Each structure stands twice: as structure tokens, then as C-alpha cells.
Amino acid sequence: MASLLIMGEAFFTSTEASKITGCSRRQLQYWRRQGVVVPTVNPGGKGRNVYYSESDLLILAVMEYLLSIGLNFDTSLTALNILMTKNLFLSAKSWTKDQTRLMFFLSLDNEEVRLENFNVELAKQKLEEGYPVIPFCCDRIYDKLQSNLKYFHQGQSDISCRENN
Template sequence: MNKQFFTSREAAQITGCSLRQLQYWREKEVVVPTIAGTGTGRSVYYSYSELVELKLMESWLAIGFSFDRSRMLLDKLRFYKDKFDYLNPETTDRVMFYWNPDWERLLLDPFERDRAIECLDQGLAVIPLWFDQIHHQLRLKLKYS
């Protein structure tokens, strides 16, 4: 992981996103890369942190979440970035989103197996996130790209 920035084409290859997705997400300000002016044109460059967010979006879409739901999950993660260091490649944090019917909102907490099973037994959705696995997947792609 010697490179600090990645072109759109590299970001697409590493994360599994299409170039059109990257462009759409830039336009919708979901994941906004570093953009550097170069002469008469513009070059788009993504940081490693932005690759993580792209991979999260791609993963949620791949399992069937809508664009709006995926964006909401990413926004919630960003809100809790001080609590969960999901952008740190060395993180071992494992978390879960789950619906709290008493508060009528989606919560994000450290993953607790018993709590997850309890939610599932109540018919509530649980969305586990293993940040170490996201980083591992990215490292593998970076190693071979």
C-alpha cells in the first residue's frame, strides 16, 4: 500500500465499483474524492479512506440494499467516526447496525453476538460490519493491482 492516491480506474478495479458508479457518487456527494486540477483538465484521485467508503457502498449494494439505504448507513458511520475507527487499516472493530423499535431508529453499536441473536429472534434486522475484513479485502486487491 505504497500509493497514497488512486485514479478513478484504479479505484473501480480495487473496490469492484463501476466507473459510472464512482461518477454518480461524486455527483451525489456520497464519496467525494480529492480532485486536482492538471492543466486544462481535471484528474480525480481517491485516498485509501475513500476506497474504504467505496467498498462499503459497493458491499451494501451487492447484498441488495438500495442506494438510499447504503448512503444512510455510510452517513451513520461517518457520524460515529470518533467512536468507530473504520478508516484505520489496523482496526479490529466489529460493529452492527440494528433497528431499535422503542426509539424507532437505526442504532450502531459494537458487535455483540447475544444482542444480534436477540434482535434476530425479535424479527429485527441486524447488519454486521467487520472492518478488519473490509481492510483485508482492500489490501489483497492493492497487492495484486
């Protein structure tokens, strides 16, 4: 169960967020300092307790995915900001197929990142021109997070060790 419940919304500690998303606590700390995700902070009690909402967990899961496919931190952060600008995290439960099947194009120097709806012909064209093309499936990341939350709520202690689909 989540550590904090406010008006029906669950919030998770850094340790819980780490277990649920597969991010290390050190990553979470670094990402907080870099402004990747700014969790809710409870100033009460001893020290400073940091709590993440479910939407924060989705942002963490996306960042973890982008880094895991080989993008560097700056490019991953740029891609994440593009996704956030398009408000894709606010309506995860009501995504259309066009919103879940996307692709990123990177400039040859990785300085520019563009997001488009997935299109096989456009992807082929960009690949033939020498541009990196990265398919991005929002729904798969969301579904994996929901599965991890389910296992977490059922009391599984090490979600990251179970097989991911």
C-alpha cells in the same frame, strides 16, 4: 502503481479505483454527485482529473459491500455516514476487536439504522423481535482492499476476477 503521489500518499484515478474496489466507473460517478465520497480533484491538465486516496477507496469498498448485501442506496448511505461519524475510517490500522465486529439494526420500515458492537444475545433478541440485523466486519473489508491494492501494485490487470476470501 498509483497515478499520483503527493507527499508519500498514493492517489488513484477513477479507472484504477474501479479496478481496486470492484465498483463500476458509473457507480463512482454517481456516488461523487451524491456526495458519498468526494475525491481529490486535480484542476490542472486537460479536463478534470479525479483522484481517490486510499481512505477514499476504503469508503468506496464499504459502500460497495453494503449495497452488495442488499441494502438500498439510502440505507447504505445512512450506514456509511454512521461509520464515518464514529471515525472508523481514520484509524483502520489500529482497530480493536470491538471496532471491527459490529452490527447494524434496521427498523422494520428501514427508516432508522443503528450501529452496535456485535453481541450474539442482542442480535438474537432483535431477530426474534423481527428486526433485520446485519453483521459488519470492518477488518475484512479493509483486508480485502489491502489485498486488492497489493495485486494492483503487482500489475494485476483484473483484480475483480480473482477469488475473494
